[in-house]
Amino acid sequence: MGRKNNKNTKKGKRKGSQKETYKGRLEITRSGMGFVIVEGLESDVLVRPPDFNTALNGDTVRIHVKPNRDGKRMQGEVVEVLERKQLEFIGKLEMNKGFAFFVGDSKNRMPDIYIPEKNFNNANENDRVVVRITEWEQGTGKRPVGEVVTVLAAEDANDMAMKEILLENGFPLEFPEEAMEEAARISDVIPEAEINKRRDFRNTLTFTIDPVDAKDFDDALSIRVLKNGNYEIGVHIADVGHYVEEGTALDEAAYTKATSVYLPDRVNPMLPEHISNVLCSLRPHEDKLTFSAVFEMTPKGAVKKYWLGKTAIHSDHRFTYEEVQEIIEKQEGHLLDEILLLNNIAQRLRKKRFDSGAINFSSQEVRFKLDETGKPIGVVVKESKESHQLIEEFMLLANRYVAQHVSEIEINKKPLPFPYRVHDLPSEEKLLPFMAFARKFGHKFDMSSPEKIAESFNQMLEDAQGKPEQHVLEQLGIRTMAKAVYTTENIGHYGLGFENYCHFTSPIRRYPDILVHRVLLGVLRDNIKPDKKMEQKCKHSSERERAAMEAERAANKYKQVEYMQNFLGEEFEGVVSGVSAFGFWVETVEHKCEGMVSITTLSDYDDFRLVDTEYALVGMRSRRKFRMGDKVRIKVVAANLEKRQLDYEWVLSTTAESFENNNVVEEAPKKAKRKKKKSTED
Template identity: 65%
Template sequence: MTKKKKPKKDSSQKKTYKGIVDVTRSGMAFVAVEGLTSDILVKQKNLNTALDGDEVLVDVIHQGRNVGRMEGFVTDVLKRKKTEFTGTIQLSKTFAFLVPEKGAFLPDIYIPENSLKGAKDGDKAVVRIVAWGEKTRKPVGEIVEILDASDTNDLAMKEILIESGFPLQFPDEVLEELAAIKEEITEKEISQRKDFRKILTFTIDPVDAKDFDDALSIRKLKNGLYEIGVHIADVSQYVLPGTALDKEADRRATSVYLPDRVLPMLPEKISNELCSLRPHEDKLTFSAVFQMDEKAVVKQFWLGRTVIHSAHRFTYEEVQDIIESGEGPYDGEVLLLNNLAQTMRKKRFKEGAINFSSQEVRFRLDEHGKPIGVVVKESKEAHQLIEEFMLLANRTVAEYVSKQKVNKQPVPFPYRVHDTPDEEKMHVFAVFANKFGYKFDVNTPESIATSFNKMLQLVQGKPEQHVLETLGIRTMAKAVYTTENIGHYGLGFTYYCHFTSPIRRYPDVLVHRILEQCLAGEVKPDKLLEKRCKHSSDMERKAMEAERAGNKYKQVEYMQQFIGDTFDGVVSGVAHFGFWVETVDTKCEGLVSIHNMNEEFRHSETDYALVGQQTGRKIRIGDKVTIRVVAGNLAKRQLDYDLIEDLDDTTTVRKPAARPKTKARGEDRRGGAAKKGSRKPAGSREGAKTDKSKGKKKKK
């Protein structure tokens, strides 16, 4: 936190605001303040060490020359967007500077000799700012890591993480606490929990997963009902409030999934060892246990801390084989769970959940992280099996806590909420869908959901399916964490939270703690809970941006081998300056600039199209086109395509040539999906995504 004496202000404008700094290329900055119609202008000399993206306090100096434009002075930096930066070391005899690669108007970072850690002149490095000079107001740093400049992939992925504000390493105090954690589970601890170790329990995860954060148990009871247990890794047993571990998990808020790696929220000793529900090991869990009949009607439930012993570790592919063939390990239990899940799924959509389909696109990577192929995967019944039971647990926990009181008031709780669609966006989409013959009733949120599901069912297999599904998703609001429960529109739930992934999401840890307090009747309201919710929502957004950037890098890297080649594609987005095309075979998106077209175009928002000024020709989202790959810029993570207007006998539309067989990794790596929309807005797909596909599709 930095403070500086404020200049004398106009007495008529003595106001202080809190906002986020946005530094422009010119060096001028603007502070965006929630509730203000106009940003506050801040000249570079008045930034007071604030950097782009920082949360600050700003005092208004005067109204400024432009009507409605206030000018201000940053008085305090409340929260840094990031404290680590990449750059090149310039070494002197007794000190060095890091010349940053990225960062708007960040001065060179001074590094004293005792913080160099062996860095040499010209090295690429990651430096953490640890202080700001009292007189110079310049940053002072220490080297975190010296980077291998020859490993361009590793360098790029680390720069993406740092650019998004995620630290690459855990602080020393976190590692010290980690080393002191006792791994053995005592008999005393077991005696305080419900023992499920003799009940059949197994996990279902991606083939390369290491952090098994949930498991299912199943048995038939004497009363004829089925007892289904949803067991979640008890992270809160090891990550205690106020510890360095807890503070760092809060700061990160989420794990980040890039095409070739995971940056975990918690150290791997916790995520992959202590809390991972590995087979044939006793593990501590927090559980939601349901008694239900054969129609998946829940008759009663129990919430509490448990101990389990997983008998088997399934992959999704193994479970899907059992579902399709009817044979395999524990096939009776797997098939029963699947039937119950499909029954719950049908009921959920009937009650108002929106059934957006989802497709996962991942890169196959060689041992150097180079993309050598694209794999498209769709959500199957094995994924839906886990999804439905995770949704049931999340919903049940949220509803239970919502009914608890503290001082005759509702218990403060981090709900996961999803607002209704934006009316204006919804109206535009309804008009567009009507052109294809799909009627939308936009009078109520319920009628909108019904209309969506009817359209999604009727559009299957038709030419307009892609465009209507894509644009429908973009009408959706963003799901966020908040203590103000407004329900989850996409899922059709009145109460919803995140309980099932505490290894990789901090709100789940908070949910576990509050649930334990409610069960014990000792609720201690967290006055900072809403602030924590907002921070987690912000970090989730940054993680998604990092994931998109990583996937875009891989798209460019992959398509560089096809410069000059021609591909079939689908228009995936439009803007006034051009349109994006996703290739059918490689699922890689590039921009076609209107400056390379044969006529002028105008952007029609109502038609989601570019319209030719001379011919009236429309280029609309969902249109099938043919493009040629003309350029790929890895530094900008940008692909450029040209539209092929007329195909002749000399033009060959090709699929990617088969690449040499290379040892691949990452085909099932979490977070390796090549997402669309790297440079255009996208709506929430929450409710269409499974809560259990590890990283990319778990953001409900």
């Protein structure tokens, strides 16, 4: 097997032969064959359909593996399904007398689901429905049994697509009835006795700053001047833990999702609307319960003291980011002095962060403008401005101080289990080729320490500002970075330059924040109960975060394809956003929509090969390059909504400039008679 002492491995006898047991995730291909991915194993384990034992694509399973003596791929069988990725599916009903079979739309093969008549829920023959599996006995060979959850409107293709994306990624469309009942029973009235237990900020100037379309206001800021000339700045976070008690059906439903999912036309919330948008949302002119980090700060942004604890607030005003940005730029408006003061301190905190080793990657968010039916009618590019940075810096401050406070606590000479948000150093494997590429543009890297690497990144980003290579260096630089995750092993956050960091500030939409609140409350009340399952909860939260990102990416891709259907046959300027052996991706400048130019459509021009060190496709005869960041002209040739796929075709320019831009000095070969375009859809 090539591994010893694997923590996922148990050995035991079965049917007279030695077999090893592993835990992993099952992936089922379109052909129906399964592969179990086991962390730490060099290769995946092959599982044939008869050995799935009720496991479905994405499920976490326990498998027995036959001894691998002949050097062939390891084969195994599922002996237990540990965790279902998905229990709800979209498909159609095929009716029989007294029962129906549900046939799923999933690209990954799955058995039909038996639906007894009592579970039809008013569905009819051939209706498109959402079905939930209610029972499925392992080891019996029986079909799964299910119930119709929702009948879908056949004409609403967008709604169906968004729901399918959520379900594919393991996010249920509805909350369990028991969780909804618990949420409905929670009173909107805050007892005076509860407020009396807390530090009262209701008479301190407090406000929120959020996106214009936000309904769940997680955080608020308060500010007052102290007698010594310093400022008391409060970062107040919705006290979700007060309403969502550990071990309840509501808590279980929130943990299962672990995050809200933000799609172009909807939010799939982690918590029921009554909690996220009413009870916990820090709406203006209402008393609210909060968990706060309160700082005494000098006008220059130095923290003199801090206090952590439960509070009550009364928000005086609700700002949008746009309103605050206008106040900052025009130097006029409501609460001008307070906004400018907080912005000044935030910018000082930001500068100090970057001076201390945080990496300054710029961020750009692309959103679609939708009509009333959800169809995309335009693109909006949102950039991080000072109003966003104002909130960001104070949230980072609170997150850092909470993590720092808990990191000092030990139980039996061991660190208290706590869900840190960590970010590892970039791997040498990814960093070395990137450094070689950056060197071609004159950027040098100092590898002598992690701090020097971060310093080199920042210097490169500053020097590349406004230059043609800026976009490609930023994109490739981000790809060299490790992924941030939740874990009890506190290795610090490299990208932010923090030794201690956690997520405390968004408990309405992130489950790890609820975990942070619970641990912190135990510390503050000197009632610490170490959670032995904390690392398992961290891994689950990290996995759900990745699934949410996949869902958001798939939904945005669907909207891109839907939008670009309007422009079939039209030509646009674009930027090469990725390269591979089978073609290159282009993002249009005007719409920020990414599509693939297949290498098969380039065969008339030259024999193009991938050159990894150049991040480019290079013509073997002309030496013409399609390199990440290069500007190209493309034609939209196909837009497949079902596959969420855009196909572009490169448009040859006859101007010499187009070749100079790609580092080619000789004349490119003349284009032969164009062959019929092969679609990349397959």
